Amino acid sequence: MVPYNEKLWTVPLKQLTCDWMGRFVPATSLDQILDGALSDQSGNVGYNAHFGYPLRGGIESLPRAFTCSLTNLYAKHEVASLDLQKKQIAFKNKETIDFDVLISSMPMPRLVKLISSVPSSVQKASEQLCFTSVYNINMGVDRKVSDMHWIYFPEPEFTFYRIGFSHNFSPYQAPPGCGSIYAEVAYSPWKPLDKSQIVAKVKQDLIKARILRKEDHLLAQCCLDIPCAYVLYDQNYREKVGLIRSYLQENGIRTIGRYGSWEYSGMEDAIWQGKVEAEEILK
Template structure:
């Protein structure tokens, strides 16, 4: 039987950050995949560089920023001022939609501005029953129904009344009527990530930097924890490995993690209240550049198009062939024909003018992210906090986007791990 002070479940950015910054190096990381990184991994195929999904970085935490600065040379990174667009009714307009309605056809612009100005009095409310009610209340009927509702339904693959009004937290680009009007002459500046950095070799560069400080004897790849006994403090893996621990640090999806505890069924009711979506990602490499030469990523609200977002690696890395990702939102239990979705994707890329008829697809890779976006519900938050307090009595801690079941960035997940190490180090 192996023993460790800290049993870390998951070698994504949260788990790796914890291992780097914890002072007591008596830890063991168990990761079910064959390589670390979680969804922050990169595929190198046929000369193309693709991440598992679009990851763009803008570190604001000094400790994290300095950590990577000491490990990654500046010439290994590219720095970009973000250029994001919306493909809408034959137009390409600036994102976010609500701040750029003046770029629409005149009749649609008037509809949006009129409904925004005369939106229901509830627009001044601070508390709404759901994400959808917040959209109508803050932005009116036209902006909501032309973009915000259809786009987010495609993204989350659910009824938006299921989501909390703050489902996207600080990541939602709010804009009141004054900001909308000011933007007729001035570029919108309400985005949390107006600029970003990106490694020339993909997001895996950050994972490699985190992995450098990990003793190879302290990370188990291709294996997963299948049961945990909190009385004996022993975890068992799918390969019958037993690990005696003092603390568990979990970054794996909370809905899966809570099902690991032997003899404890009290968490099942909470697990059944959690919801999420999947995202099917197609990474595509074409023979030549697209006519879209300046956009970094774009949003597609139309329900006639199967994907909700596309991104252009070649425009970020200034490469000479179209290299892109396409994201398709699916409900948690939805089953689809991936080959049919790829065929439909190629048809729709041509329909949008992103790919020419003679631009041959040379290479592609498919990823299914499950879970991808967790559905945030504030009504569950109090229960979740009570559950976390109960787990901590047993020396069990959760962190990160999936471990803590929240909407957050990669850096936020690292900050979770950093805060936890500071607690233990103190």
């Protein structure tokens, strides 16, 4: 847990509870710990020791597959406000729509900000919700840089906490003979990030970690800023999230997914929760 989770969560671990762990931290025994420390073994453990990945199209092909059966999907409609008295959503393009029940997957604090006339207790709880953001640097390289899927870096001398190689998820994730790297850097108000310098620092650290070579030619680069990437389960998490969820449910809003439910969960959880909520509403 230390120092990796200090690096990922960006706050002293004493401020957090263990409520988030669940399947994400595999149970172990003293014998397994000793065996791992003293022998050259690499047994696969954890919830993601085995996983499925689309052969073509990247993970984006997963949500795209759902859209094939939808006839009333409205993209490029950004919510401007929510009126719970009128049960009405207003969009920034000036369109409005009425609803009976709303299922939200947007970050819980953002949803609360959009609602008109929120009780002060709910507003205060929302403002106190904590999270870690992630700056994700993606690079295309003129060679296959590794045969690994991903590697964790708990050491504080490296800027990133994890790097991965999506060309090993599927051979169609990179051109023949080429490779791809993603590097993830956690940041928050407690651990600020200089985004103007981070890409250069990540490249230096990839060379230091012997992942990149100085003579490597970078074919592509893309940076993604992911706010609210990880929810922080602080000492008052249950109380604050419980208060907000109760208020939303009383007003016909159901929340799902990592961001909507404000929890540590994955894509499979969001898909399943959406299915459950839809079936419940249609009863």
